[in-house]
Amino acid sequence: xxxxxxxxxxxxxxxxxxxxxxxxxxxxxxxxxxxxxxxxxxxxxxxxxxxxxxxxxxxxxxxxxxxxxxxxxxxxxxxxxxxxxxxxxxxxxxxxxxxxxxxxxxxxxxxxxxxxxxxxxxxxxxxxxxxxxxxxxxxxxxxxxxxxxxxxxxxxxxxxxxxxxxxxxxxxxxxxxxxxx
Amino acid sequence: xxxxxxxxxxxxxxxxxxxxxxxxxxxxxxxxxxxxxxxxxxxxxxxxxxxxxxxxxxxxxxxxxxxxxxxxxxxxxxxxxxxxxx
Numbered sequence: 480x481x482x483x484x485x486x487x488x489x490x491x492x493x494x495x496x497x498x499x500x501x502x503x504x505x506x507x508x509x510x511x512x513x514x515x516x517x518x519x520x521x522x523x524x525x526x527x528x529x530x531x532x533x534x535x536x537x538x539x540x541x542x543x544x545x546x547x548x549x550x551x552x553x554x555x556x557x558x559x560x561x562x563x564x565x566x567x568x569x570x571x572x573x574x575x576x577x578x579x580x581x582x583x584x585x586x587x588x589x590x591x592x593x594x595x596x597x598x599x600x601x602x603x604x605x606x607x608x609x610x611x612x613x614x615x616x617x618x619x620x621x622x623x624x625x626x627x628x629x630x631x632x633x634x635x636x637x638x639x640x641x642x643x644x645x646x647x648x649x650x651x652x653x654x655x656x657x658x659x660x
Numbered sequence: 661x662x663x664x665x666x667x668x669x670x671x672x673x674x675x676x677x678x679x680x681x682x683x684x685x686x687x688x689x690x691x692x693x694x695x696x697x698x699x700x701x702x703x704x705x706x707x708x709x710x711x712x713x714x715x716x717x718x719x720x721x722x723x724x725x726x727x728x729x730x731x732x733x734x735x736x737x738x739x740x741x742x743x744x745x746x
Contacts, residue, residue, distance in 0.1 A: 481693075485700075488697060488701050489700060489701060492701040492702070492704040492705040494708070495708070496706060496708025496709040496712070497712045499705075499712070500708065500710065500712025501712040501716060504712065504713050506720040506721075508721075508724050519739075522739060522740075525740060525741075526740075528742065561744045563743075573720055579720075580720060602734060603731075604731070626731050626734075627730070627731030637744070639744050641743070644744075647740060647743070648740055648743045651737045651739075654734055654736075654737045658733050658734055658735060658736040659733070659736075660733050
């Protein structure tokens, strides 16, 4: 009887220790490919006409348990006031704070904004966007899409473009990045 | 009617008066056993915690490769028309 109780106690202790260790551990994933190279130059030319050199950043901004890199294309305002800016981040998820590597199951993967309508899009494991701004000062689309352990985040700001065109552009960029993964 | 006395009076162990050396030895043995059990449980829990942290990188990388192998990437999209030309 004593041995049975001892065996149960040991098994419970081992399970509890394993669970505590597993849920508290942080594991960084392998790094994602450079996102600037996953977008065709023609796409940058269409969405950000006359853009300057692409600016890519490494992993300085990565959250614990993730690895990421970003790409930024900007142009200067044209004579008619048209201006655009495209910022894309590719994040790969590992493990942190009890969250596993599957992107769609992680907290904060999908866009959240107060007093804004979140739109869902059928892309990858799950995608959605939030629109802010107005056509005069600039439409800003924040688009997120998950595929496996990858999260693609697109922020496309366009002055002089309609909202549907801006949303479609951001969607195409996310789709373009996901198509290479 | 015969007087048989209380039920516990027939039990040799429980009938021992407290304070006898044999009883104290038994009590000490029980305490030591309890202490050993508690120490063992804590040690096993700690070992499990360490084991989980040691194994986590390998397990997570395996999870990542399995998840990504099962993901179907969408086809490459066509180039869109300029959003400024609409």
